[in-house]
Amino acid sequence: MPxxxxxxxxDAVLVEQCRQGDSAAMERLIIKYQNRIYNVILKIxxxxxxxxxxxxxxxxxxxxxxxxxxxxSSFYTWAFRIAVNLTLNYCQRSGRIxxxxxxxxxxxxxxxxxxxxxxxxxxDSSPDPAAVAANKELCEIxxxxxxxxxxxxxxxxxxxDIEGMNYAEIANVLGVELGTVKSRLSRARSNLRExxxxxxx
Amino acid sequence: MKENPNIEAYHSDRHIxxxxxxxxxxxxxxxxxxxxxxLISHDARIARRLRELQKCKMLVGALPSTEAPAExxxxxxxxxxxxxxxxxxxxxxxxxxxxxxxxxxLVRKVLAAAAMIGLVTVLxxxxxxxxxxxxxxxxxxxxxxxxxxxxxLASVDAVIxxxxxxxxxxxxxxxxxxxxxxxxxTCSQEDLNLLLADLENIWTGLDSTALIVGTEVFxxxxxxxxxxxxxxxxxxPRPRLTSKEEIKEPVSPAKDKVQMHLTIVLSGSE
Numbered sequence: 001m002p003x004x005x006x007x008x009x010x011d012a013v014l015v016e017q018c019r020q021g022d023s024a025a026m027e028r029l030i031i032k033y034q035n036r037i038y039n040v041i042l043k044i045x046x047x048x049x050x051x052x053x054x055x056x057x058x059x060x061x062x063x064x065x066x067x068x069x070x071x072x073s074s075f076y077t078w079a080f081r082i083a084v085n086l087t088l089n090y091c092q093r094s095g096r097i098x099x100x101x102x103x104x105x106x107x108x109x110x111x112x113x114x115x116x117x118x119x120x121x122x123x124d125s126s127p128d129p130a131a132v133a134a135n136k137e138l139c140e141i142x143x144x145x146x147x148x149x150x151x152x153x154x155x156x157x158x159x160x161d162i163e164g165m166n167y168a169e170i171a172n173v174l175g176v177e178l179g180t181v182k183s184r185l186s187r188a189r190s191n192l193r194e195x196x197x198x199x200x201x
Numbered sequence: 202m203k204e205n206p207n208i209e210a211y212h213s214d215r216h217i218x219x220x221x222x223x224x225x226x227x228x229x230x231x232x233x234x235x236x237x238x239x240l241i242s243h244d245a246r247i248a249r250r251l252r253e254l255q256k257c258k259m260l261v262g263a264l265p266s267t268e269a270p271a272e273x274x275x276x277x278x279x280x281x282x283x284x285x286x287x288x289x290x291x292x293x294x295x296x297x298x299x300x301x302x303x304x305x306x307l308v309r310k311v312l313a314a315a316a317m318i319g320l321v322t323v324l325x326x327x328x329x330x331x332x333x334x335x336x337x338x339x340x341x342x343x344x345x346x347x348x349x350x351x352x353x354l355a356s357v358d359a360v361i362x363x364x365x366x367x368x369x370x371x372x373x374x375x376x377x378x379x380x381x382x383x384x385x386x387t388c389s390q391e392d393l394n395l396l397l398a399d400l401e402n403i404w405t406g407l408d409s410t411a412l413i414v415g416t417e418v419f420x421x422x423x424x425x426x427x428x429x430x431x432x433x434x435x436x437x438p439r440p441r442l443t444s445k446e447e448i449k450e451p452v453s454p455a456k457d458k459v460q461m462h463l464t465i466v467l468s469g470s471e
Binding site for chain 2: 187
């Protein structure tokens with residue numbers, strides 16, 4: 001199956017073949033998007049097991065409802081819409097994720113990682129994202145900060161900065177107006193900056 | 202740099218914040234980009250905020266991507282297959298169960314209907330046995346015996362036989378002896394009346410007459426009296442009026458349909 005992931009076939013063709021019961025096309029669609037969808041779900045729900053389960057549920061729903069996919073949006077945004085809706089609903093139900101208070105237990109990371117992150121965020125430093133990605137503890141701080149955003153703000157940040165969707169695609173996935181995406185993203189980044197600064201104090 | 206404490210300034214800041222985010226994300230038009238670049242070059246605060254947003258974006262974007270579990274695709278396929286297996290046979294099974302249930306229900310309905318018909322038949326028979334003899338007298342069963350004695354047996358016998366035959370009746374002659382003739386007839390009351398009318402002439406040659414109905418004996422009866430007695434006995438008594446309500450005629454068979462069993466016994470000497 002892994003080699004199938006490299007086969008580049010237009011989504012519309014795969015969707016049509018999948019509609020006609022072509023299991024190979026279905027498999028290609030899964031392989032093509034499973035990592036991206038899993039990653040977005042994981043960044044929103046912050047739990048590996050839940051993310052795997054939600055990704056599985058997403059694809060099952062996608063395949064089951066593929067006959068109803070009208071093609072008004074791309075398959076990519078349609079599938080992500082299902083994934084994000086499932087994940088946000090799950091987060092609301094479980095109540096596990098949300099804007100949690102900033103307590104001292106989150107400040108237990110070692111001084112080096114905090115200093116490195118502070119330096120990165122400081123006005124004078126030159127941005128070096130590769131250095132951030134290489135530091136596991138630093139990433140952990142960043143992820144924990146992200147998790148302190150509320151679900152909707154976290155979703156919009158993940159879709160923009162991790163998945164790399166443009167505003168129109170985010171609006172389509174979340175089912176909101178373009179202006180809502182702009183304001184939500186603006187507040188999310190502002191809050192995230194504040195959270196990071198508090199965590200690094 | 203001045204702070205903007207009023208609401209208009211706040212909204213303006215929010216608008217600028219959104220524009221800066223859109224600038225960072227490359228979502229501005231060419232004209233908007235030029236405008237933002239102009240703002241940045243003239244306002245150090247805005248320039249600093251832009252760098253903060255860029256670093257925030259870079260930080261999130263730099264987070265390592267996590268690959269899906271290797272077995273995820275297989276699990277999705279298995280889940281889809283399991284669902285398909287669960288749905289289709291369950292649906293088919295349900296239909297089969299529905300059909301079997303319908304058959305079972307039909308059999309039960311038929312058996313119940315048969316049992317009901319049987320019960321109604323038995324009840325009907327019981328009710329008929331109890332009620333019918335009272336409300337519907339049997340069409341048969343009126344028997345009488347007319348005993349005639351004469352000193353001119355042969356002549357009277359000949360007249361009786363001819364009258365019977367003329368009226369198209371049939372008879373049998375059980376246990377006739379030398380000085381006795383018997384005619385066993387079965388006819389309607391109307392036929393009996395016609396016969397009695399024909400036999401009226403022989404009455405003058407008879408020595409004695411008797412009509413026996415059950416245990417009652419009517420002696421020295423004329424042919425007319427025989428007809429009257431028979432008519433009275435065949436017709437049931439009319440019900441008494443005990444209230445203003447309309448009394449229906451009792452259910453009785455038509456008189457002419459009552460089968461009369463008349464035995465004429467003629468005895469005497471030649």
